[in-house]
Amino acid sequence: MTSTTTHPEVTISADPELPTIEIVREFDAPPAAVFRAHVEPELVKRWLGPRGLTMDITRWDAQTGGGYRYVHRDDNGEYGFYGSFHEIRPDERIVQTFTFVGIPDGVCLETMTFEDLGGGRTRLRGLSVFETKEGRDMALSSGMEVGIVEGYEQLDELLAEK
Amino acid sequence: MTSTTTHPEVTISADPELPTIEIVREFDAPPAAVFRAHVEPELVKRWLGPRGLTMDITRWDAQTGGGYRYVHRDDNGEYGFYGSFHEIRPDERIVQTFTFVGIPDGVCLETMTFEDLGGGRTRLRGLSVFETKEGRDMALSSGMEVGIVEGYEQLDELLAEK
Numbered sequence: 001m002t003s004t005t006t007h008p009e010v011t012i013s014a015d016p017e018l019p020t021i022e023i024v025r026e027f028d029a030p031p032a033a034v035f036r037a038h039v040e041p042e043l044v045k046r047w048l049g050p051r052g053l054t055m056d057i058t059r060w061d062a063q064t065g066g067g068y069r070y071v072h073r074d075d076n077g078e079y080g081f082y083g084s085f086h087e088i089r090p091d092e093r094i095v096q097t098f099t100f101v102g103i104p105d106g107v108c109l110e111t112m113t114f115e116d117l118g119g120g121r122t123r124l125r126g127l128s129v130f131e132t133k134e135g136r137d138m139a140l141s142s143g144m145e146v147g148i149v150e151g152y153e154q155l156d157e158l159l160a161e162k
Numbered sequence: 163m164t165s166t167t168t169h170p171e172v173t174i175s176a177d178p179e180l181p182t183i184e185i186v187r188e189f190d191a192p193p194a195a196v197f198r199a200h201v202e203p204e205l206v207k208r209w210l211g212p213r214g215l216t217m218d219i220t221r222w223d224a225q226t227g228g229g230y231r232y233v234h235r236d237d238n239g240e241y242g243f244y245g246s247f248h249e250i251r252p253d254e255r256i257v258q259t260f261t262f263v264g265i266p267d268g269v270c271l272e273t274m275t276f277e278d279l280g281g282g283r284t285r286l287r288g289l290s291v292f293e294t295k296e297g298r299d300m301a302l303s304s305g306m307e308v309g310i311v312e313g314y315e316q317l318d319e320l321l322a323e324k
Contacts, residue, residue, distance in 0.1 A: 018294070019180060059227060065246050067227020084227050084246035086259040086269060095269050097248040097259060107248060107257050109271040109291065129271065131291050132180070 010149055012140075019136045023126040025152050029159040031114040034122045035091045037155055038062075038112065045070075047154035050147045064088050068096075098128075106135055172311055174302075181298045185288040187314050191321040193276040196284045197253045199317060200224075200274065207232075209316035212309045226250050230258075260290075268297055 011024045027034050037043045041060040048055060049072050059069040062085055069082040080101035087095040091114060098108045108128050115123040130136040173186045189196050199205045203222040210217060211234050221231040224247055231244040242263035249257040253276060260270045270290050277285040292298040 019291075020293070061227070065221060065223070065229020065231065065244065067229075067246065069227065082227065084229065084248045084259065086246045086261070093267075095259070097246065097257070097271065099248070105255075107271060107273065109259065109269060109293075111269065111293070127293065129181075129291060129293050131182070131271075131273070131289065 010152060012145060012148065014136065014140060019130040019133045021126075021128045021130075021136060021140065023124075023128075023148060025124050026117065027122045027124060027152075027156065027159060028120065029122060030120050031116050031122045032091045033159055034124060034155075035094075035114050037158060038094055039088060043158065047158050048151050050150040051154065061085070062088055103138075106138075107131065108135075108139070172314060174307060174310065176298060176302060181292040181295045183288075183290045183292075183298060183302065185286075185290075185310060187286050188279065189284045189286060189314075189318065189321060190282065191284060192282050193278050193284045194253045195321055196286060196317075197256075197276050199320060200256055201250065205320065209320050210313055212312040213316065223247070224250055265300075268300075269293065270297075270301070 009025055011022075013022045014020070015022070037047065039062040041057045041062075044060070045055040045057055053072045053074050055070055055072055057068070057070040059067060059082075061067055064085060064087050066088075067082070067084040069080070072079045072081070082099055082101065083097040085094070085096050086109075087093065093114070094112045096110050098110055099106060108130055110129075111127045113125045115125065117123055128136075128139075130139065171187055173184075175184045176182070177184070199209065201224040203219045203224075206222070207217040207219055215234045215236050217232055217234055219230070219232040221229060221244075223229055226247060226249050228250075229244070229246040231242070234241045234243070244261055244263065245259040247256070247258050248271075249255065255276070256274045258272050260272055261268060270292050272291075273289045275287045277287065279285055290298075290301075292301065
């Protein structure tokens with residue numbers, strides 16, 4: 001792996017050989033809690049994306065063969081996203097597709113796995129597969145890093161609540 | 163592109179740089195007819211896969227954010243498949259995911275485009291993106307070629323009916 005950016009907690013890696021991005025992050029909560037925050041829409045809208053956005057979910061059918069659609073809004077405008085849920089494997093794995101409405105022919109396949117580290121901790125690993133390295137690099141340069149870092153900070157806060 | 167296999171009508175190409183397979187095939191029918199044969203389950207089951215199989219579709223919700231599930235059966239046994247429809251763009255484009263139940267962690271992202279060649283003809287282009295080249299090569303060596311060649315022959319026959 002090259003092009004690795006390491007924050008205190010998130011690792012974002014672009015594979016030199018494949019059109020993929022791998023994101024690894026640990027959480028102080030068990031897999032069931034981290035998983036739940038990915039499939040329940042009322043929880044998802046509280047953490048997904050950078051700080052200061054509002055998220056309107058217009059469809060959310062988090063089951064194998066279901067789909068989703070939402071809009072992120074900030075002072076600069078709105079950004080629509082949609083996709084389908086290929087597989088929801090409770091507490092273990094989510095596979096979904098992802099498209100930014102502004103680039104309607106760009107599709108990404110995302111696999112998230114929830115690894116139990118014991119002691120109430122989870123390692124979340126996300127693999128995003130693009131159709132081309134150019135598409136992958138465009139996503140990387142779009143500011144996705146801010147959304148990931150801040151989104152996972154918001155997820156930390158949500159998981160710490162109970 | 164290398165590893166190209168050319169039949170009288172189908173071209174199957176494995177990209178040397180990316181974990182993809184491209185399949186190109188022309189049909190003597192307009193895009194709307196070829197598209198329809200991909201989304202209506204009663205038509206799909208008449209052509210998809212190699213000759214001599216029966217196809218039981220247990221779910222088929224061919225809309226953006228929908229899903230599907232089916233079983234192919236022959237004398238040797240049964241083979242389950244499922245996936246989600248990321249996008250259904252009528253007469254133009256279908257993006258879907260695909261998993262063979264026997265390899266539950268293997269996922270493929272498939273984009274089919276229906277290009278109007280004029281004169282009632284269509285060029286169908288399918289791009290399958292795998293997570294790794296190993297996964298792609300495993301699919302290639304699984305006998306998928308027979309299913310594609312014979313399936314598209316059966317689709318020719320179906321399209322010639324009306």
